[in-house]
Amino acid sequence: MNCIPIMINGLPGNVARIMATSALRDERFSFVPFSLTGEEITQGEVSVDQTTVTLLKPSEREDKINDILGSYPGFICIDYTHPTAVNDNAKFYVAHKIPFVMGTTGGDRQDLERTVKNGSVPAVIAPNMAKQIVGLQAMLEYGANTFPGLFKGFSLQVTESHQQGKADTSGTAKALVACFNQLGTDFEISNIEKIRDPEIQKENLGVPEEYISGHGWHTYTLKAPDGSALFELKHNINGRQIYVSGTFDAVIFLKSKIDTNDFEQKLFTMIDVLTAGK
Ligand SMILES: NC(=O)C1=CN([C@@H]2O[C@H](COP(=O)(O)OP(=O)(O)OC[C@H]3O[C@@H](n4cnc5c(N)ncnc54)[C@H](OP(=O)(O)O)[C@@H]3O)[C@@H](O)[C@H]2O)C=CC1
Numbered sequence: 001m002n003c004i005p006i007m008i009n010g011l012p013g014n015v016a017r018i019m020a021t022s023a024l025r026d027e028r029f030s031f032v033p034f035s036l037t038g039e040e041i042t043q044g045e046v047s048v049d050q051t052t053v054t055l056l057k058p059s060e061r062e063d064k065i066n067d068i069l070g071s072y073p074g075f076i077c078i079d080y081t082h083p084t085a086v087n088d089n090a091k092f093y094v095a096h097k098i099p100f101v102m103g104t105t106g107g108d109r110q111d112l113e114r115t116v117k118n119g120s121v122p123a124v125i126a127p128n129m130a131k132q133i134v135g136l137q138a139m140l141e142y143g144a145n146t147f148p149g150l151f152k153g154f155s156l157q158v159t160e161s162h163q164q165g166k167a168d169t170s171g172t173a174k175a176l177v178a179c180f181n182q183l184g185t186d187f188e189i190s191n192i193e194k195i196r197d198p199e200i201q202k203e204n205l206g207v208p209e210e211y212i213s214g215h216g217w218h219t220y221t222l223k224a225p226d227g228s229a230l231f232e233l234k235h236n237i238n239g240r241q242i243y244v245s246g247t248f249d250a251v252i253f254l255k256s257k258i259d260t261n262d263f264e265q266k267l268f269t270m271i272d273v274l275t276a277g278k
């Protein structure tokens, strides 16, 4: 099999670094040594293992991208950048006909979907690439579509704990709340309780010390109006390695769409990727 060239955007950020380290060790991919970064980043390069990666700020990328496309034809982008970058980055990919996997959360998600649908290249967009969480999401979506209103009258409480630097409310929590609301709860996204205080994370939740700087612990609690029933869904992820395998599956999924010239549908989720691979 020919290696798939991938460009991982968001270095020197945390998730992009794990993706880059894993990609460099994965024979299915060849690594494009450039990464879109933030305007404020002062360094011009970063090292990932032994590989030097040139960082491209938003103000520099337009001048460089055609040369990169010439040197690494057919590459696919993986985006783990910043919620404020989501929409501009997606427009950049579409304008340059670069298929992409958007793991970054936040931004204007409707605008993001519109950008892909109006473009000519496929993209996988998902707030969570951990396949087990995607499976859980698919089960909830099935429940919501099959038994709408099942939890009507129940109250919902949602807490999500992440590393202190996380800029936005969890995109995963927002996606799951949409399912719970279809199941009958009446819950506003603004009521998601964000926990970012390391002391509370350690003392109250029990997040292990070594994962305070990288974790995603979510709890969804449904209570019957008379207090007679309680349901709880919990997914606690330590570290970030779990997101790699799903992200790489999404790249392979896109590559198969490209190879078969199957561009009828352009916008895909991780549920589509999981379903295709089952
Ligand atoms: N879908 C999924 O499964 C998962 C999604 N995520 C999401 O991925 C995103 C990144 O998370 P994480 O790595 O922890 O965040 P970090 O803050 O560690 O990294 C983000 C990086 O992106 C850079 N950046 C800022 N603006 C731009 C831009 N315009 N173009 C390119 N890069 C830019 C940042 O630079 P600077 O520091 O200067 O701002 C930083 O280096 C978040 O939205 C997070 O929610 C995380 C885990 C799993």
Ligand SMILES: O=C(O)C1=N[C@H](C(=O)O)C[C@H](O)C1
Pocket: 105, 127, 128, 162, 163, 166, 169, 170, 171, 172, 173, 215, 216
């Ligand atoms: O920022 C993170 O770390 C994560 N972000 C995603 C989200 O917003 O849901 C996925 C996961 O929770 C980790």
